[in-house]
Amino acid sequence: MAGILVVLEQTGGAWHKMSWETLAAGQQFGQALGQPVFATVLGQGIGALAAELGGKALAKVHAIEHGLLESYTADGYTAALAQLIEKNAPSLVLFPHTYQVRDFAPKLATRLGQSLVSDVTRVKIEGSQITFIRQLFQGKLNADVQASTAGPHFASIQAGAYRAEDLAAGSAAVETFTPQLDASMIRQKPEPPFRESARAVDLTSCDIIVSVGRGIQEASNIPLVEELAQALGGEIAASRPICDNGWLPMERQIGSSGQTVSPKVYVAVGISGAIQHVVGMKGAKAIVAINKDPNAPIFELADYGVVGDLFEILPLLTEEVRKAKA
Amino acid sequence: MKIIVAIKQVPARDSQLRIASSGTWIQEDDLTFEINEPDAYALEEALQLKEKHGGEVIALCAGPERAASTIREALAKGADRAIHIVEENIAALDTLAIAKLLAAAIRTESPDLVLTGLQSDDLGYGQAGVVLAELIGAPHATIIMQVEQTEGGLRVKRELEDGWFQWVTMPLPAVLTIQSGINKLRYATLMGIKKAKTKELKAIPAADLGAAGVAIKLAQVYLPSRTKQTQMLEGSAKEQAVKLVEKLKFEVRVL
Numbered sequence: 001m002a003g004i005l006v007v008l009e010q011t012g013g014a015w016h017k018m019s020w021e022t023l024a025a026g027q028q029f030g031q032a033l034g035q036p037v038f039a040t041v042l043g044q045g046i047g048a049l050a051a052e053l054g055g056k057a058l059a060k061v062h063a064i065e066h067g068l069l070e071s072y073t074a075d076g077y078t079a080a081l082a083q084l085i086e087k088n089a090p091s092l093v094l095f096p097h098t099y100q101v102r103d104f105a106p107k108l109a110t111r112l113g114q115s116l117v118s119d120v121t122r123v124k125i126e127g128s129q130i131t132f133i134r135q136l137f138q139g140k141l142n143a144d145v146q147a148s149t150a151g152p153h154f155a156s157i158q159a160g161a162y163r164a165e166d167l168a169a170g171s172a173a174v175e176t177f178t179p180q181l182d183a184s185m186i187r188q189k190p191e192p193p194f195r196e197s198a199r200a201v202d203l204t205s206c207d208i209i210v211s212v213g214r215g216i217q218e219a220s221n222i223p224l225v226e227e228l229a230q231a232l233g234g235e236i237a238a239s240r241p242i243c244d245n246g247w248l249p250m251e252r253q254i255g256s257s258g259q260t261v262s263p264k265v266y267v268a269v270g271i272s273g274a275i276q277h278v279v280g281m282k283g284a285k286a287i288v289a290i291n292k293d294p295n296a297p298i299f300e301l302a303d304y305g306v307v308g309d310l311f312e313i314l315p316l317l318t319e320e321v322r323k324a325k326a
Numbered sequence: 327m328k329i330i331v332a333i334k335q336v337p338a339r340d341s342q343l344r345i346a347s348s349g350t351w352i353q354e355d356d357l358t359f360e361i362n363e364p365d366a367y368a369l370e371e372a373l374q375l376k377e378k379h380g381g382e383v384i385a386l387c388a389g390p391e392r393a394a395s396t397i398r399e400a401l402a403k404g405a406d407r408a409i410h411i412v413e414e415n416i417a418a419l420d421t422l423a424i425a426k427l428l429a430a431a432i433r434t435e436s437p438d439l440v441l442t443g444l445q446s447d448d449l450g451y452g453q454a455g456v457v458l459a460e461l462i463g464a465p466h467a468t469i470i471m472q473v474e475q476t477e478g479g480l481r482v483k484r485e486l487e488d489g490w491f492q493w494v495t496m497p498l499p500a501v502l503t504i505q506s507g508i509n510k511l512r513y514a515t516l517m518g519i520k521k522a523k524t525k526e527l528k529a530i531p532a533a534d535l536g537a538a539g540v541a542i543k544l545a546q547v548y549l550p551s552r553t554k555q556t557q558m559l560e561g562s563a564k565e566q567a568v569k570l571v572e573k574l575k576f577e578v579r580v581l
Contacts, residue, residue, distance in 0.1 A: 074456070074465075074466060074467070075465065078460075098487065099468075099469060099485070099486055099487050100486075102452055102453075102456075102468060102469070103456065103467070103468045103469075103484075104456070106421070106451075106452075106453035106456035106457045106460075107456050107457070107459065107460040107466070109422075109457075110422060110425070110456075110457045110460040110461065111460055113422075113541070114422070114541050115420045115421050115422040115453075115540070115541035115542045116421075116451070116453060117542055118451050118452060118453060119450065119451075119452070131545065135450065135550070136448065136449060136450060136547060137337070137343060137352075137447070137448055137450075138447060138450065139550070140343055141343060141345075141352070141547050141548065141549060141550070142547065142548055142549070142550045143544050143545075143546065143547045143548075144544070144545040144546040144547075144548075145542055145543070145544060145545065146542065146543060146545045147541060147542050148539075148540055148541060148542065148543050149541045187465035187496050187497060188465055188467060188494050188495075188496045189494065189495045189496065190492055190493075190494045191492060191493040191494065191495075192492070193486055193490045193491065193492045194490070194491055194492070195489055195490055195491070196489070196491065207580065208580055214339075232574075232580070232581075240506070240507070241506070241507075243507070244506055244507025245507075251489075256487070257469075257485060257487070257505075258489070259488075259489075260488075264578065264579075264580050265574065265578050265580050275450070285578075286577075286578045288570065288573075288574075289556075293340070295342065295549075297550065299552075299556055299558075300550055300552050300553060300554065300556075301553075301554060302554070302556045303554065303555075303556065303557065303578075304556070304557050304559060304570060304573050305556045305557065305558045305559065306558075306559050306566045306570060307558065308563055308566060309563070312563040313563045313566060313567055316563055316564050316566075316567035317567040317570060317571070319567070320567045320568055320570075320571040321571055321574070321581065323571075324571050324574075324575055324581050325581060
């Protein structure tokens with residue numbers, strides 16, 4: 001078995017931007033392992049997308065074309081990719097860690113008798129030994145994960161772990177692969193994607209965001225955070241559990257299922273720093289973390305850290321901000 | 327509808343974690359454990375589906391002896407009975423190996439629906455439901471925000487990225503992974519806790535379900551190293567607030 005296969009994601013002819021990060025990662029691993037790198041994309045009428053991949057430094061592009069792959073389904077994608085992998089026998093298969101990948105890649109790995117190493121933040125290659133680094137316990141710990149089978153090995157790469165800018169251009173032949181698919185194999189019937197309602201709040205253009213997490217304990221404490229946001233002239237945002245509880249509207253959620261922001265300053269109040277939240281805010285120019293737990297993962301990202309009781313600190317901070325602006 | 331909910335017991339959310347001497351897992355002796363929060367939402371969804379459509383809810387958990395307390399809680403909340411696959415060394419198993427144990431138990435029950443949380447708060451692979459679906463040959467959908475029963479199957483609302491959603495229909499039996507926040511969690515009532523003691527909790531040694539090898543293993547676990555130089559602002563709360571405002575004014579320049 002040889003070669004790295006990178007599975008890219010497209011919807012309706014548009015690339016998922018994490019595809020490029022994963023492809024760049026694949027190129028780097030290929031170089032370190034001395035193995036060729038292949039890319040694949042699935043769909044119907046994807047000639048233009050495949051041709052674009054043909055302009056990258058790759059050994060070959062596999063365009064998986066089939067009418068039954070026009071809309072994504074876990075059953076369709078799994079069957080098609082399993083056939084490509086069985087035919088080409090790569091040693092490593094990489095995916096961007098997207099919601100779609102989370103929906104089918106574990107199934108694909110299972111079909112081939114393997115376990116997917118999901119949400120990988122870094123890969124270490126020493127000789128032929130590959131070590132996948134990923135977070136455990138919501139980012140409190142890291143783990144080195146190694147495969148104990150001959151392969152193929154499967155891994156999905158976290159958003160932002162590798163840089164799309166590092167992608168090397170080149171030229172690669174495009175080969176069309178037609179999987180053997182039958183409508184009866186596909187049990188999920190997807191309807192067109194939709195959005196609940198237009199977002200009233202666009203946090204992506206905010207310079208100052210004060211974001212609140214579980215540490216706030218109760219809905220009745222939210223005004224403490226609102227006052228700080230107001231004093232700073234910023235917007236209030238939240239981690240998922242706060243919106244799940246209905247303490248703030250869903251449209252103020254930051255993270256993988258909410259908005260991705262890069263303000264001048266992001267003040268994280270009582271937020272531990274779970275991966276799902278961090279992917280939505282790690283692009284901030286400056287990060288302030290206020291948390292009672294000095295070991296909270298948020299402090300790994302923070303430029304400024306305040307360990308303490310937020311109920312004590314927030315009113316004082318709001319007061320000082322008002323004074324500074326007066 | 328006969329529903330199986332796969333639940334996991336994990337260390338309590340605020341636990342201070344320490345690395346075990348083996349270097350491949352955490353010290354568990356002094357920790358308290360609770361239900362994996364996403365699985366609590368899956369259990370609640372199962373209970374609500376039963377209340378609406380009738381049927382039975384079976385809690386299924388693979389874990390050491392200590393997991394029995396979490397299973398009892400599921401029974402107290404309203405699950406009709408439970409299956410505990412007893413495996414003391416669960417931390418050494420990968421998703422595939424654990425899912426194989428769960429699948430073996432599920433096959434003997436032939437449920438209409440299997441629910442589980444979208445991921446665990448400890449390992450966080452986010453795969454058990456999808457792997458289970460492949461093992462038992464059922465269709466699945468992940469990160470589900472709403473479940474409707476239709477003639478001959480289900481119509482479910484999947485959460486996509488960036489505020490997008492999608493409805494998907496599929497026949498039963500099926501497997502769904504449930505997104506946190508889909509419903510409002512209930513507390514166990516005193517009556518529920520009392521009744522739970524009389525409900526069936528079947529313990530099956532993992533070895534009875536066949537030994538499973540692992541495809542991936544944790545070679546080492548460790549505290550992450552700081553990648554950034556964090557300026558920690560010390561002192562009293564007042565001093566911390568004053569220092570932070572100075573930083574915001576003169577370094578970040580947003581005031």
